[in-house]
Amino acid sequence: MDTGTHIAMGIAIGGLATLDPVVASSSETATAVMAGVIAGSLAPDLDTILKLRNNAQYIRNHRGITHSIPAVILWPLPILFVLSLLFPGADLFHLWLWTFLGVIIHVFVDVFNAYGTQALRPFSKKWVALGVINTFDPFIFIAHVIAIACWAFGTSPGPTFITLYAIIVLYYGWRFYEQRQVANAVRKKYPDVEQLIISPTMRLHHWHLAITTKKKFHVGRAINKEVVTFDSFDRVPVPDSDVIAAAKKDKNLSAFLSFSPVYRWEIEEYNDHIEVRFIDLRYRSKDYYPFVAVVQLDYDLNIICSYTGWIFSEKKLRKKLDYLPN
Structure with a gap:
């Protein structure tokens, strides 16, 4: 997801943390947890700094090792160390627990983008990209902003953010359903599909399509489940030259x-x-x-x-x- 959405998710997780009695009973712990979950929600994307070196390093490594299983385990530790110095009275276990959740949620939601992550490393370097949520999804971002605004105007954070995430879970389910409908429409039009990549856009009912058949590459878009082909190219193997x-x-x-x-x-x-x-x-x-x-x-x-x-x-x-x- 984009940085703005990750920050909004961090704030929302901080709101959910108020359901934890230890967090709710200590303002210092609550403040540290909010800082921790926001930092945890951003930490895996520190590899963006690779772009300053060159695009090759960025493309090869972005959302790679920084989103892996070992990284998810390790990211909370430096955050915990810094926050323990800034908030010496905070409960360290609960601070670690909620910061850890912030990191996990970051990596988890990135899996649903078309870009994906190498979240299964070190067991597999395969890119896991489910392709149902755009990198910036207006619905998810606006829903978070509304929920955070409700909290700011006095609603109870626990029920507010539980409701938010219940709605988002349903939204994800609907996106999977629509993606499956698009896949069925593509296979109806191109029965000889060998590979199909469906990527979300910022528009709810619009999907990018990259279709590989036995002899052709087809590039198009699904609009309200109707497949529109823009370009077709002969599928020519890369020469061994x-x-x-x-x-x-x-x-x-x-x-x-x-x-x-x-x-x-x-x-x-x-x-x-x-x-x-x-x-x-x-x-x-x-x-x-x-x-x-x-x-x-x-x-x-x-x-x-x-x-x-x-x-x-x-x-x-x-x-x-x-x-x-x-």
Whole structure:
């Protein structure tokens, strides 16, 4: 989920913590718990700092080890240490317990996005992405804001947030149901589907579709369970060539391939270089596919430059590759 929603969820969990008699009986413990659950709700996303290094590191590692089982266990400990110094009278066990819950909820809700997490590490490096909730879901965020506002205006936090999460559980169930209906509609239109990726959007009844059949890739959208196809591409295997082998040694392309489950490829030859491009088919936006990996090589197959990430115009991509002055 986005940072704003994680913060709102942290506040909501802090409100639920008032149902804990130990928390409710001590203002210092209650304040420490609120700080702890908010910190715990944000901590796993500290790997966002990798973006400052380069996109390849970010793509390969974001929501990876920081969302793993060992990390979920370890994140509360530094938070607990800092808060024990700031709030020496707080009950440490209950502070740890609610902070731990904040971390768990963060990782748990991220599993329902299309991006997903490696939440099963170290047992599996598989990305777990259920794809039913958008990274920013307006309904979930607004519901939290309303519940927090009700608390601020005097409602009892326990019943308020229990009601909130009962509604959200029903909402998740409805999203799974609608996703299944969309999948049935796709398979009715394309009976030879081999792989189907359904990704949520911010609009309730709109879903991104990346469909792999025996001979084609189809990209489209489901709108009110009606399947609309925007683009279709021949399904051409990536060639086993020296150019591709050289390009795959690049860190940017390697990171892209470790993350993207469905893509097409292009090779273009120019006077002084060869360009290899891989294009993720999940993220079509305004007739453009913004998540790409591009590697340029000279004719001796040495890498000249490369890029991977989200870019929303060809002009900006060329600037990244130093075709145009910055």
